[in-house]
Amino acid sequence: MNASLTGLEQAIDQVQRWKQQQQTIVFTNGCFDLLHPGHIDYLEKARALGDRLIIGLNDDDSIRRLKGRHRPVNPLADRATILAALRAVDMVVPFSEDTPLKLICALRPDILVKGGDYQADDIVGAKEVRRYGGKVVIMPFIDGHSSTGLIQRIIRLGRGMD
DSSP states (O other): OOTTOOOHHHHHHHHHHHHHTTOOEEEEEEOOOSOOHHHHHHHHHHHTTSSEEEEEEEOHHHHHHHHOTTOOSSOHHHHHHHHHTSTTOSEEEEEOSSSSHHHHHHHOOSEEEEESSOOGGGSTTHHHHHHTTOEEEEEOOOTTOOHHHHHHHHHHHHTTOO
16 A cells, blocks of 8 residues: 555544544545646645644545446555645545545544535535534635646647647
C-alpha cells in the first residue's frame, strides 16, 4: 500500500489517538480525480473547521461505477499521493463501496463536510453523524471548477477546438 494511503484499522487507531488529545476530526470524501483550485479551496475550508482533516477517497472501481468506464484519469495511488501532500490533509483513507457510509461509521468524525448544493439530509452519513452528536457542514464549491469540465476542455484542446 502507498505510504499516503491509510488502511481502515490504522485510521481508526489514529482517530482514537487524536480524539484522546481532544482534537476535532473533520471528514470529507470524493474522487479527487484531477485536482483543481476548487478542490484546494474546499479542502482548506474544511480543514479550518477542525484540527484534523480525513479524506475518504473512492477507489478506482467505485469511480468507474459512479462516473463511467473512462474514469478515473489518475489511479488511486496517484490521487492519494497528491492529496496527502496538501497541508490541509492529515489522512487519506480509500474505500471501495459506492458511498463512504461504512468509513464514516467506523471513524465517527466530529464534523462531516460535503461540497456543492446538497441538502444536509441528503448527505450520506449525515444522519449517523448527527445521531452521535456530530455536525454536518455543506461547503459551497467555487463556480467554474470541476474535474469533468477539465477533462472536457482537454478533449476539446486535443481536437483543436479551443
